[in-house]
Amino acid sequence: MIRHFQPARRRAIIASAAFLAVSILPMPAAFAQAAHKPKVALVMKSLANEFFLTMETGAKDYQKQNPTKFDLVTNGIKDETDTANQIRIVEQMIVSKVDALVIAPADSKALVPVLKKAVDAGIIVVNIDNKLDPDVLKSKDLNIPFVGPDNAKGALKVGDYLAKHLKSGDNVAIIEGVSTTTNAQQRSAGFKQAMAAGGMKVVSLQSGEWEIDKGNAVASQILNANPDVKALLCGNDNMAIGAVSAVRASGKAGKVQVVGYDDINAIKPMLADGRVLATANQYAARQAVFGIDTALKALAEHKKQSELSGVVETPVDLVTK
Helix, strand or coil: CHHHHHHHHHHHHHHHHHHHHHHHCHHHHHHHHHHCCCEEEEEEEECCCHHHHHHHHHHHHHHHHCCCCCEEEEEEECCCCCHHHHHHHHHHHHHCCCCEEEECCCCCCCCHHHHHHHHHCCCEEEEECCCCCHHHHHHCCCCCCEEECCHHHHHHHHHHHHHCCCCCCCEEEEEECCCCCHHHHHHHHHHHHHHHHHCCEEEEEEECCCCHHHHHHHHHHHHHHCCCEEEEEECCHHHHHHHHHHHHHCCCCCCCEEECCCCCHHHHHHHHHCCCCEEEECCHHHHHHHHHHHHHHHHHCCCCHHHCCCEEECCCEEEEC
């Protein structure tokens, strides 16, 4: 009896196997499609800075509008100078095998070696906000495109507007961001250019490390050492907020002009009542989206890191009362 049913049973098994093979054929294709949806990591500087919170929100909103296009992971560091932790975050993203890394580096030089590791691991890397040092990139034979504004141009706009409210010969001071960052250096260069053109004299340049408290401490020191200073040019709005407090504490409200850079929400009331004369909007959310799009385009076109274009300039505009 067993021998009688064996051929029929064998035919049934073969037929069932064939059916199963046909029925599961579409599944691997579906899984492959899901597996190839790019995973993009956005690595920012301090999330205590409203500018980077805006950047993160913009990126998350963009991903929500394009849920089938890419997945997003966002990370930030505790403060603007926590370079070591930002390096660790990049290393974690390498281990987690993201497809692309969009980064606003805390330091223009120190992040380059770990970003080379990312590129060597096959990750597309795009630089936003603070430009990586071109000489260090060249020494590593590394091409990383920069997506962001011309910071010197933005600071020049702010400085030119300030110059109209000063007199030739007035003394001014610059409160710079982290001095090892390219964007801090470029903003200071733009401020200096505007002051030179207006005939003002920069009597002090010190770093407030992008922070409110440090900006306040530096501003207080400058005002004590240079009682005739007529303006404080701050590399970002956080430091401008600190400078406003220092001006008030020194009894010089209305006598010392303060300008910033970033146009964060916290600065708007100060622009409205004149405590801050001007700032610059470099569109944080838009920068993140431009950076992500640059990375996604490279992935879609199967481009190598070395084939990516060098600079995508984003807008920066003067903002006043």
